[in-house]
Amino acid sequence: MPAHQIASYTKSARLFALYQSLPRSEADAVSLTELMQNYGDNDDNYTNERKNLENDLIGLNQIFNDIFYSDALIRVPAWGKNISGKTARFYIDPSFSIDVINEQTVFFWEMLDKYTANYLPVSFKQEIADKLTQLRRQDKDDFHQSPLGQWQDHLITLPSIVQAPTLDSDVLESIHQALLQNRQLRISYQNKWEEKPVQRMVYPKGLIFIDNMVYLAGFNPTDDHINDDVLLEEHRNFAVNRITEAVVIDKPIPDWVGRDIFTLDSLQELGKLEFGKNIKINLVLKVQKYACQHLYERPLSIDQKITIIDDTWRQVSATVANTTRLQDWLVSMSQLSVVIEPLELKAVILERLESGVQLYKTDE
Structure with missing residues (x-):
């Protein structure tokens, strides 16, 4: 009052x-x-x-x-x-809110519900559902007649070839709590090559979304050190679907975890958030002319250069991170491109291709 x-x-x-x-x-x-x-x-x-x-x-x-x-x-x-x-x-009207409601607001909540909610704890998903119910009740006709509202009938996201893994909502809830409250986390982690999960402590840092996988970035417990490189050695990424249990420990993570060099952006720049060596390399490819066309539209890097070799081939050079995802892409392009440099990466791709050929030959 x-x-x-x-x-x-x-x-x-x-x-x-x-x-x-x-x-x-x-x-x-x-x-x-x-x-x-x-x-x-x-x-x-x-x-x-x-x-x-x-x-x-x-x-x-x-x-x-x-x-x-x-x-x-x-x-x-x-x-x-x-x-x-x-x-x-x-x-x-009990459904009315003085929040500013326009088509962009409704579209945001619709997309959040459709594409992101599965990565959120159950309580968050319910809040999104409640918000959408309120918005749809308030402005249903106006929104669906608006340009953005009409887009809903013309959008679809196709699933990945390999489906997303099932995520435990209790595990996600604990991860979110630990991250927001800067608390340590005890997890039971099931490595692919182990029979039983292993219990370990983690200083959680953030979540990484790669394709349809979610990873928890964090550090092994260790004492502070004057040399950041020593602390970086303790960085780890854990597939969230392999965390069978997560318990928030009422103990703050050390201050050093909050240093600027350990932000998610910095860890990404340092190549710590993906699998592989993650070091910057000068990649040089020989790519068939027509296969090269999509690299004009979707370049490998901002410094990518494409030069003409002859009527059939193009040379592509770019500074990229040597990640597992890069190697997977190069293997998928094997009938259309050849790695010229670096020679170490060329050897890795050749070995993978030869292993694949042997599997197919053995299967005959």
């Missing part, structure tokens, strides 16, 4: 205070006389204040219509109808 009678405020403040004081259900709808108990208490000026209240209600209804495209301020009988012989009553 306002600290003072609403009538004592300026008009803009009166409208906001009036909005706050109105009930949120039809069952609790109030009349002008009842509203006057909080609106004005000057008996000598009661008639004028009551008239101001009527005008403020009309003004508030106009604002909701003009700005929010909503009939949130409801009058019984309805606005525009003759109330002769009746007592008009007022209330706010």
